[in-house]
Amino acid sequence: MIQTIAFYLFAVMVIASAALTITARNPVHSVLWLILAFFNAAGLMLLVGAEFIAMLLVIVYVGAVAVLFLFVVMMLDIDFAELRAGLSRYLPFGVAIAAALLAEIVIAAGVWEAGPVQLAGRTAVTPSPDQVPNIEALGTLLYTRYLFVFEGAGLVLLVAMIGAIVLTHRARGGVRRQNIMRQSMRRAEDATRMTNPTVGQGVEL
Amino acid sequence: MSYIDSFALSLPEIILSFGAIVLMLAAAWMGDKASKAISWVSVLLLAGAGLALLGPAGSGGLGYDGLYVADPFAAFAKLLIYVGAAVAILVAPGFFNRDGEMRAEYPVLILLSAVGMGTMVSAVDLLTLYVGLELQSLAAYVLASFLRRDDRSAEAGLKYFVLGALASGILLYGISLLYGFSGTTSFVGVAAAMKASMGSGLLFGLVFVLAGLAFKISAVPFHMWTPDVYEGAPTPVTAFFASAPKVAAMALTVRVAIEAMGPATGEWRQIIIFCALASTILGAVGAIGQTNIKRLLAYSSINNVGFALFGLVAGTAYGASAVMTYMTVYIVMTLGSLICVLQMRTADGTPTEQIAALSGLSRTRPALAAAFAIFMFSLAGIPPLFGFWPKFMVFDALVRVDMWPLAMIGIATSVIGAFYYLKIVKTIYFDEPAGVLAPSRSMIEGVLIALAALFVSPLGYLMIGPLGRITQTAANALF
Numbered sequence: 176m177i178q179t180i181a182f183y184l185f186a187v188m189v190i191a192s193a194a195l196t197i198t199a200r201n202p203v204h205s206v207l208w209l210i211l212a213f214f215n216a217a218g219l220m221l222l223v224g225a226e227f228i229a230m231l232l233v234i235v236y237v238g239a240v241a242v243l244f245l246f247v248v249m250m251l252d253i254d255f256a257e258l259r260a261g262l263s264r265y266l267p268f269g270v271a272i273a274a275a276l277l278a279e280i281v282i283a284a285g286v287w288e289a290g291p292v293q294l295a296g297r298t299a300v301t302p303s304p305d306q307v308p309n310i311e312a313l314g315t316l317l318y319t320r321y322l323f324v325f326e327g328a329g330l331v332l333l334v335a336m337i338g339a340i341v342l343t344h345r346a347r348g349g350v351r352r353q354n355i356m357r358q359s360m361r362r363a364e365d366a367t368r369m370t371n372p373t374v375g376q377g378v379e380l
Numbered sequence: 381m382s383y384i385d386s387f388a389l390s391l392p393e394i395i396l397s398f399g400a401i402v403l404m405l406a407a408a409w410m411g412d413k414a415s416k417a418i419s420w421v422s423v424l425l426l427a428g429a430g431l432a433l434l435g436p437a438g439s440g441g442l443g444y445d446g447l448y449v450a451d452p453f454a455a456f457a458k459l460l461i462y463v464g465a466a467v468a469i470l471v472a473p474g475f476f477n478r479d480g481e482m483r484a485e486y487p488v489l490i491l492l493s494a495v496g497m498g499t500m501v502s503a504v505d506l507l508t509l510y511v512g513l514e515l516q517s518l519a520a521y522v523l524a525s526f527l528r529r530d531d532r533s534a535e536a537g538l539k540y541f542v543l544g545a546l547a548s549g550i551l552l553y554g555i556s557l558l559y560g561f562s563g564t565t566s567f568v569g570v571a572a573a574m575k576a577s578m579g580s581g582l583l584f585g586l587v588f589v590l591a592g593l594a595f596k597i598s599a600v601p602f603h604m605w606t607p608d609v610y611e612g613a614p615t616p617v618t619a620f621f622a623s624a625p626k627v628a629a630m631a632l633t634v635r636v637a638i639e640a641m642g643p644a645t646g647e648w649r650q651i652i653i654f655c656a657l658a659s660t661i662l663g664a665v666g667a668i669g670q671t672n673i674k675r676l677l678a679y680s681s682i683n684n685v686g687f688a689l690f691g692l693v694a695g696t697a698y699g700a701s702a703v704m705t706y707m708t709v710y711i712v713m714t715l716g717s718l719i720c721v722l723q724m725r726t727a728d729g730t731p732t733e734q735i736a737a738l739s740g741l742s743r744t745r746p747a748l749a750a751a752f753a754i755f756m757f758s759l760a761g762i763p764p765l766f767g768f769w770p771k772f773m774v775f776d777a778l779v780r781v782d783m784w785p786l787a788m789i790g791i792a793t794s795v796i797g798a799f800y801y802l803k804i805v806k807t808i809y810f811d812e813p814a815g816v817l818a819p820s821r822s823m824i825e826g827v828l829i830a831l832a833a834l835f836v837s838p839l840g841y842l843m844i845g846p847l848g849r850i851t852q853t854a855a856n857a858l859f
Contacts, residue, residue: 322383323390323444327499327511330397331518334492337404338522341485342537
């Protein structure tokens, strides 16, 4: 019972916050809604007994979103004075959302205690979660049964790297680069000269 | 099945991915000076991967615990893909060198894209399908904006990326629905679930997956990106887009429709009929007002995809073999015409894409004019040329399952389409010369045009026997 309630709670919150992500006029608000969506998706994962993926979702995505947040702040022209102006007006709303999040975490913990939901008609290849720990099961599957798609995903990331370099890298002319090899090959005799100038004659440079 | 056996099945992909990684390192150390050598090595790698198809990779069956299949259908599609990719690599240096934009990453990206396409056509699991599709698309987005100093190229890349990401999202949503309601990602499992009971969840999954795939083959109503991307992308990249990824996506669509959704033929047939009709009609009508030859060829490709889908509508082994025959002849025609477009340079060497620039070409460059005319007649499907045969085959497949009204509409749109192909021939042969195109500088382009023209000329009919047998074997692997 608690699982059904939790499922609908998380699912509705994911959809609602995703909708608000794309409709919010302020990009900073969008990012915050996105974080809420990720937290709720993590709750759904917790519901099916995939704790590891739930934690991954929170750590990786919320971490990534923090970086995204920085980009938003850096690249867009946002008037922060105007943003702060409404603090007192929006404070109750913000507190309400924080309370909702807290309540969700409590519910998620309760649900997790109650055990995972049995997905209908699942003929999954994963071993039962109560026999093998999550991470171990994932690792075993990734490197054996799903080896081909795992390597394929690796190639996708390689293409993304090559693409980023192809589209943005520019070789600049006239730049003096540090050449560590040349620096360490250089000997003192080549670079310095011992002279013994006579008094009153000046030095030859 | 041990891993060694599975590796042997996916040998073409392994050759190409290792080759691409080594060439990437070579490019990093030697710089863009080596791009010509890297291009040639890439073509050799593609040839090697093609040769590997003769071994277990050609017909070895399932591998990787049912994620991957090496059957004659996949092998034939891969052969076409490698040909398309090799041509796109061969014609690139001549085009990019002029702007000093030839970089060693170009052949590497095409190789990685070929790995993705090989994975797509060998996929018998929704996971493999998605990874292959993403690998191919991601490389394609970068290739579309390869000329980064050119605004149109950047625009094409951005448009392709945004719309492609949307299509991937739709596809992924469909996949998740199919998985959720069938409990498995394998094609066989999904088909079994559909056979047991075709609920609305599976139906929604089917619709979304087909919508995502329709985007990749640029069938109407998911075709909007095609004219802009084909026009903006550098011409060798356009040649690549119009050939290899089209074949891969089409083969994938056929396999998904037949292997994963076979029991729901009645459901997907309606969707495919709509896509096929809308594509042929829009492709024929939309091209009429175009003044840019690459845009015109984009509409032509939408039109041709519609005809190829008619073969799938039939839903029989003969229909599937008609699709593969169609794609074979189509990529030769389209590669030929796009290499002809590469030849269109004004006297000072600037590439031009205006159809008006072709005026009176028959008097200034008779050989190029003849090749252009052959490709245009063939694309129009006029009988003495080989382009007629695959059109005949798809309509024959329709008539065999008593769908002759569809065949008649198809023939009517084919006649409408003939108008704009013939208009180009008229511009070439009967208009006053508008200016002189620069003479060809590339030996390779000339040879490739000659080969393609020979293939679609009436001599191509000698190929009907062997091509028919190969495509029949390929199609039988699906049923």
